[in-house]
Amino acid sequence: MPPQAAIVAVLALAGLASSFMFTLVVPIQSQLPELLNASRDDTAWVVTSTLLAAAVTTPIAGRLGDMYGKRRIVLVLLALLVVGSVIAALSPGILGVIIGRTLQGAVTGVVPLGISILRDVLHHKRVDTAIALISATLGVGGALGLPVSALITEYADWHLLFWVSAALGAVVFALVLWIVPVSVLRTAGRFDLVGAVGLAVGLIGILLAISRGNEWGWTSPIILALGLGGAAVLLVWGWYELRIPEPLLDLRVAARPAVLLTNIASVAMGFSLFASNVIYPQILELSESAGGFGLSLIAASLVVMPVGIMMMLLSPFSGRLARTVGPRLLLILGAVSLIVAYGYTLLFSAEVWQLVVANILIGVGIGFGYAAMPMLIMRSVPATETGASNGLNALFRSLGTSTAAAVVAAVLAANTVDVGGMPTPTPTAFTTSFVLGGLAAVVALVVAAFIPRRQNPLERHPSLRDQ
Numbered sequence: 001m002p003p004q005a006a007i008v009a010v011l012a013l014a015g016l017a018s019s020f021m022f023t024l025v026v027p028i029q030s031q032l033p034e035l036l037n038a039s040r041d042d043t044a045w046v047v048t049s050t051l052l053a054a055a056v057t058t059p060i061a062g063r064l065g066d067m068y069g070k071r072r073i074v075l076v077l078l079a080l081l082v083v084g085s086v087i088a089a090l091s092p093g094i095l096g097v098i099i100g101r102t103l104q105g106a107v108t109g110v111v112p113l114g115i116s117i118l119r120d121v122l123h124h125k126r127v128d129t130a131i132a133l134i135s136a137t138l139g140v141g142g143a144l145g146l147p148v149s150a151l152i153t154e155y156a157d158w159h160l161l162f163w164v165s166a167a168l169g170a171v172v173f174a175l176v177l178w179i180v181p182v183s184v185l186r187t188a189g190r191f192d193l194v195g196a197v198g199l200a201v202g203l204i205g206i207l208l209a210i211s212r213g214n215e216w217g218w219t220s221p222i223i224l225a226l227g228l229g230g231a232a233v234l235l236v237w238g239w240y241e242l243r244i245p246e247p248l249l250d251l252r253v254a255a256r257p258a259v260l261l262t263n264i265a266s267v268a269m270g271f272s273l274f275a276s277n278v279i280y281p282q283i284l285e286l287s288e289s290a291g292g293f294g295l296s297l298i299a300a301s302l303v304v305m306p307v308g309i310m311m312m313l314l315s316p317f318s319g320r321l322a323r324t325v326g327p328r329l330l331l332i333l334g335a336v337s338l339i340v341a342y343g344y345t346l347l348f349s350a351e352v353w354q355l356v357v358a359n360i361l362i363g364v365g366i367g368f369g370y371a372a373m374p375m376l377i378m379r380s381v382p383a384t385e386t387g388a389s390n391g392l393n394a395l396f397r398s399l400g401t402s403t404a405a406a407v408v409a410a411v412l413a414a415n416t417v418d419v420g421g422m423p424t425p426t427p428t429a430f431t432t433s434f435v436l437g438g439l440a441a442v443v444a445l446v447v448a449a450f451i452p453r454r455q456n457p458l459e460r461h462p463s464l465r466d467q
Helices: 004-020 026-036 045-066 072-092 094-121 122-154 159-179 193-216 220-239 255-283 297-304 304-327 327-347 352-379 383-414 427-448 461-465
Strands: 416-419 422-425
Touching: 004 072, 004 094, 004 122, 004 159, 004 220, 026 045, 026 122, 045 072, 045 094, 045 159, 045 193, 045 220, 045 383, 045 461, 072 094, 072 159, 094 122, 094 159, 094 461, 122 159, 122 220, 122 297, 122 304, 122 352, 159 416, 193 220, 193 383, 255 427, 297 352, 304 327, 327 352, 327 427, 352 383, 383 416, 383 422, 383 427, 416 427
Parallel strands: none
Antiparallel strands: 416 422
C-alpha cells in the first residue's frame, strides 16, 4: 500500500480540484451574455447548474461509495469532471457550456468520499488531522483558484479555463487510480433508485426556488410551485425512506442529536462563508466614487485569498486540537471567529488592509468549523454509513451557500443608487449583508453548544458490535 501521506495528498488535491470548479467562471460571469450570445437570465444557468449538480450528486455519490467502493465512485466523479470540461471547452454556445458545468458540479462529491476513505485507511491517530486538511480544500481551492482564473481570462481565451480544468481532472484521476487503495469496506444491499430520484427532484425544486427567486420573483407562481413542490416531495421522500429496508439515507442515523445538530450548524456555516465570498469581492471591486475600493478582480481575489491560506495552515493544528478538546469545541471556536470577523468589518472597513484582517479571521473560522463538522459526523455514525452521512453533511453546507447567494443578492439589489447609469449597492446594503453573515455565525454557535459531547457510532446498530 502507498504511504498514508501520499493518500492524503492525493485526496487533498482532488478536493482542491473540486472546489476550484465554483470559482472557475467567476472572472467571466458578467461577460457570459456577450461571450455566449445569450440573455443574462440564460447565462445564469452556467452557475446555477453547477450548484444544483453538486447538491444533488453529493449525498447520492456518498451512498454509492458505501455500497460499491469509495475509490471507484471518486474515479467516476473525476471522469465526469474531465468530460464536462472538454464539452464546455469545445462548445460554441450556451447549451454545451451548461451541460459541461453540470457535469463539473458532480465532482463536489469527492470531498465527503475522500473524508470517508481516510477513516477506512488511516491510523486513527492521523484521521483528525487528515480530515482537517481535506476539509480545508473546500476553501483553499476557491481562494487560490479565483486569481488563477482571473489571470487566465485576462491574458488568454476563456475556453482555456475549461482546458485547464480538464487537465487538472485527468491528472487527479491518474493519481487516485495509482495511489488511493481500493475500498474494502462495503455496505451490502440494493441501491435505492426511487429514493435517489425523489431526493433529486425535491432538492432541485427547493434550490431552484432559492437560486432564481431574485430573477423570477419570490412570489411568482413558478417560484412558489418549485419551492413548495420540492418541500412536498422531500416530505414524501422522508416517509418512504423510513419504511424501506435499504434506504438511500438512513434517516434514523441522520436524526441522532449529534448528526442533526451538526448538519443544522453546517447550513449556518455555509451561509456565513458564502456571504463573505459574495460581499468582500464586490465592495473591493466597487468604484471609489460609489464607496468601494476600485480594485481589479485579480487584486480583489488576492485580498480574499487569506481565507484559503489560513484554512490550509490551520489544518494540522485543527486535527491536534480536535484530539485534545474535541471537534465540538473546535466548531464553537470557528463560529466565534466568524462572529469576530463580521463584527470587526462593521467597525473597521475603511482600508484594504482591514479587509485582509477580516478575511484572515474568516479563514480561521471556516478552517475550524469545516474541519470539525466531518469529525463530528464520523464519530456519530457506523463505518458503513460514512459516505452517505458525509454526503448529507455536504448537502446541508450547499443549502447554506445557496441561501446566502440568494439572500445577499436580494439585499444588494434592493438597496442601490444610480452611479453612472448603473444601479450600485449602497453602504447600507453592504452593512446589512455583513450583519446577516454574522447572525448566521451566531446561529452556528448556538447550535454547536447543544451538540452532545460524546457520540457512539454503534448506537442503534447493535449488530455492528460483533463485526
